[in-house]
Amino acid sequence: MWGICCRTVVKVGMAKPRHLVKPVSATRVAGRYLTHQKGLPGLPVPPLQQTCERYISALEPIVEVDELTHTKELLDDFQKAGGLGERLQSGLEKRSHNTENWLSEWWVQVAYLDYRMPVIVHSSPGLVLPRMNFSDKQGQIRFAAKLIAGVLDFKTMIDNETLPVEYLGGKPLCMNQYYEVLSSCRIPGLKRDSVVNHAKSLPKHITVVHNFQFFVLDVYHSDGSPLTADQLCVQLERICRASAESSVDPVGILTTQHRDSWAKSYLNLIKDKTNKESVLAIQRSIFTLCLDGAVPQVSDDMYRSCVAVQMLHGGGSQWNSGNRWFDKTLQFIVGEDGTCGANYEHAPAEGPPIVALIDHVVEYTKKTEMVGSPTVPLSMPQKLHFNITPEIKNHIEEAKHSMNVLAEDLDMRVMVFRHFGKNVPKAHKMSPDAFIQMALQLAYYRMYQRCCATYESASLRMYRLGRTDTIRSASSASASFVRAFDDPSKQNTEKVELMEKxxxxxxxxxxTAISGQAIDRHLLGLKMQALEEKLPVPDIFKDVAFAKALHYQLSTSQVPSKTDCVMCFGPVVPNGYGVCYNPMINHINFAVSSFNSCEETNAGQLAQAVEGALLDMRTLLEQTPRAKL
Structure with a gap:
């Protein structure tokens, strides 16, 4: 149940702007990372009574009155002096003194590694970049080569410990996730997955996938210097020539399976020595580059939505879902027609390091091309071979079928809201993120005449090894605002007051959330502490209201970026929506998803409703004198 919280991306809206292409230091600053990390505070354990009171407030707009009364009774009992709540709170506080971060290990386990649904759609986000200025194989290879060089440029800062420290509200942030995204990979397990990180063994290669075939491409010379973009072009051309035919079994599609199914297929696959060596080479690689064919021809209006699907799951077995290794933490995807983006496995990291890396890479690819480098002999990229038994072939066919069912079920709409961006809320002295979240609340209320549990990710990176907590966007204040907005009996001045509140x-x-005082991770900690101490799970976690609180029909995330891109992810419940947005100065990029199998939801309709809500909110502010500040 708690695992549903993981399928959104971290909120980074308040981070200070970065200068993206920094000179890479040639000198290693040894120990800088550890020194910085040790200086960060540990994640606090909020007071028990505070969390219980805030939990009741969070339930008010989304549960019935009788349910709320029952929950209050359960919480009164839970908080009794000398009771179960006090014991669990005390256990959590002891844990916080004895660990770097009392939450992080539990969170990765429960939200990611124990979660058994496929990582595609349900967990791993996709990222859609603007269409690049090429439309043939040669252009694709040239751009991909510069992209690789850009990632290696960023990697040098990680390796040398010269990566600039990020700040939030003047406070330094934990940089650990930057050290987890390269050379790492998820490994399927029968009940729980694991993540391996090979960075300390200094891998020298990336994995390149083309026509469902995998290659090891060494990206460093023997002296440790990276290959130039020109040299990488030569190697990528060799790979494309060596894999011109696509009549192979797409082994990569196995990574789209339900995690238990993939774990069984995985054990079967690596029984063979050749297969095991090939899989290990993929897992050890710095990252994966997927060279795709052109995406299906669609109208300009649907182009970004079509690309989002490619980044999220590859479009199905007939397109590019087999041209991936979805367990790899970071996959860059470059299509022959200029489509470009990424997919990342969520367990090792949140959005900020991914976005920072991608912003850096995009800026790097815009640099003028270097003059041709000296010709040096380059060893042929190594093709990874797989011995496909009849049993593995059956697993691949099953994976194709499951993948296609999921691809058919997902409705993904990318909308560029061009009327205004964060400039308008800022002009009215409002937080752009909060303004957009209230538009989402209004859009949902207009469609369904009710409020729903809404998840938005908040960064806990002010604390050592911090990941995320939940911003609960549906509040009593937001409920009052959306109910009044279309009520003709309400004056505009009152509506504006309610909007401001x-x-x-x-x-x-x-x-509250970014300072470690929100309720969701604390409640998770209390539940996990009960399991740790082999105590009965408290009744508050068996309550109907608790189930409603975690049934996020709106799962949302703001992922700002210097690049004009948008992240996308699937809904976290069958009758819900996934909404990711990137507010730019004069426009906002939205990605809205839902499942076709649910008759109640429609991604296109919600996207239209959000557009209408944003426009109506602006009109209200402009037409109401007291709003003009």
Missing amino acids: AVKAHRQYTD
Whole structure:
């Protein structure tokens, strides 16, 4: 149940802007990373009574009155002096003194590694970059070569410990996730997956996938210097020539399976020595580059939505779902027609390091091309071979079928809201993120005449090894605002007051969350502490209201980026929506997803409703004198 919280991306809206292409230091600053990490505070354990009170407030807009009364009774019993709540709280506080971060190990385990649904759609986000200026194989190879060089440029900062420290509200952030995204990979297990990181063994290669075939491409010379973009072009051309035919079994599609199914297929696959060596080479690689064919021809309006599907799951077995290794933490995807983006496995990291790396790489690819480098002999990229038994072939066919069912079920709409961006809320002295979140609340209310549990990710990176907590965007203030907005009996001045209160309440909850005082991870910790101490799971976690609180029909995330891109992910419940957005100065990129199998939801309709809500909110502010500040 708690695992559903992981399928959104971290909120990074308040981070200071980065200068993206920094000179890479040639000198290693040994020990800088550890020194920085040790200086960060540990994640606090919020007071028990505070969390219980805030939990009740969070339930008010989404549960019935009788359910709320019952929950209050359960919480009163839970908080009794000398009771179960106090014991669990005490256990958590002891754990916080004895660990670097009392939450992080539990969170990765429960939210990711124990989660058994496929990583595609349900967990791993995709990222859609603007269409690049090429439309043939040669252009694809040239761009991909520069992309590789850009990642290696960023990697040098990680390796040398010269990566600039990020700040939030003047406070330094944990940089650990940057050290987890390269040379790492998820490994399927029968009940729980694991993540391996090979960075310390200094891998020298990336994995390149083309026409469902995998290659090891060494990206460093024997003296440790990286291959130039020109040299990488030569190697990528060799790979494309060596894999011109696509009549092979797409082994990569196995990584799209339900995790238990993939774990069984995986054990079967690596029984063979050749297969095991090939899989290990993929796992050890710095990252994966997927060279795709052109995407299906669609109208300009649907182009970004079509690309989002390619980044999220590859479009099905007939397209590019087999041209991936979805367990790899970082996959860059470059299509022959200029489509470009990424997919990342969520367990090792949140959005910020991925976005920072991609921003850096995109800027790097814009640099003028270097003059041709000296000709040096380059060893042929090594093709990875797989021995496909009839049993493995059956697993591949099953994976194709399951993948296609999921691809058919997902409805993904990317909308570029061009009327305004973060400039408008800022002009009215409102947080752009809170303004957009209230538009989402209004859009949902207009469609369904009710409020729903809404998840937005908040960064806990002010604390050592911090990951995320939940900003609960549905509040009593937001409920009052959306109910009044279309009520003709309400005056505009009152509606604006309610909007301002709702935006302010969201801003306050955001501050609460990033300072480690939100409710969701604390409640998870209390539940996990009960399991750790082999105590009965408290009744508050068996409550109907608790199930409703975790049934996020709106799973949302703001992922700002210097690059004009948008992240995308699937809904976290069958009758829900996934909404990711990137607010730019004068426009906002949205990706909205839902499942076709649910008759209640429709991604296109929600996207239209969000557009209408944003426009109506702006009109209200402009037409109401007291809003003009």
